[in-house]
């Protein structure tokens with residue numbers, strides 16, 4: 001299956017990283033609960049997108065594992081968006097709520113950007129409010145979208161230091177590509193970042209400069225060995241269903257990267273499934289705890305009582 005020469009491509013599994021992140025989060029939740037604070041996350045959803053239902057369930061299950069309380073609110077596609085708008089404002093004022101996440105995509109007729117603009121900035125645990133996006137761009141503390149945060153966590157977990165490296169981010173979406181590029185170019189992370197997108201000319205050549213290639217383009221298995229510099233680290237963010245009659249469900253999951261093509265060239269590759277996916281959930285939990293800590297004020301240090 002692999003190439004003719006001995007080349008070991010390291011598989012960057014997300015489960016090991018998410019487990020370590022969840023353990024840390026669980027400790028922080030326990031500390032908050034000792035102080036009488038129950039970190040609480042509200043998941044908002046609209047319509048019946050099947051993938052979203054799966055993601056929401058995973059977020060609920062993971063929250064329960066670490067002790068975060070979850071509340072769900074759901075609207076049908078035909079409901080009045082103003083009701084969700086009012087809910088967003090109310091959640092901003094509710095002291096018992098620390099994190100608010102609006103599950104995307106929304107059905108036609110629902111304006112995701114307008115709704116995101118109503119998210120309470122200090123509870124915006126997916127970092128999509130313009131204030132948090134702006135803070136990230138300016139290098140100020142705020143909330144960073146969970147997927148880029150998870151990818152940075154993955155690189156750190158596997159001792160792949162982006163500092164001083166050439167990184168190419170494929171895709172410029174508000175939820176992955178842009179915040180990823182901003183995060184990597186922060187002081188302290190210190191990568192040299194290039195962003196490519198659907199209008200980029202000469203993309204394979206640019207991507208071949210990358211010591212770390214992060215692929216978030218939503219194009220099934222588009223990235224082949226032609227895009228990859230020998231011994232690069234490749235992070236595959238994409239998730240797609242590929243029909244496969246040999247599988248019980250009739251499909252399997254694949255990414256934006258053609259793994260079979262890339263493995264003989266890359267030094268490391270995050271798999272799909274089991275790579276970036278679990279991290280997005282783990283870092284949502286971390287952001288929720290961070291929000292609860294910030295909203296609960298300073299008396300959070302474990303040694304506050306001087307014991």
Ligand SMILES: NC(=O)c1ccc[n+]([C@@H]2O[C@H](COP(=O)([O-])OP(=O)(O)OC[C@H]3O[C@@H](n4cnc5c(N)ncnc54)[C@H](OP(=O)(O)O)[C@@H]3O)[C@@H](O)[C@H]2O)c1
Nearest residue numbers: 147171172173176197198216217218237238239276277280
């Ligand atoms: N694992 C996870 O937890 C997770 C989380 C979020 C997303 N995802 C997956 O990651 C992928 C990307 O998600 P997204 O929300 O960022 O997607 P998106 O909003 O559709 O953005 C895709 C980006 O890729 C660019 N692009 C599209 N076709 C391209 C091409 N042929 N060459 C170069 N660039 C191209 C687009 O360029 P333009 O701006 O020029 O249109 C756009 O910037 C999807 O498969 C999604 O399902 C996974």
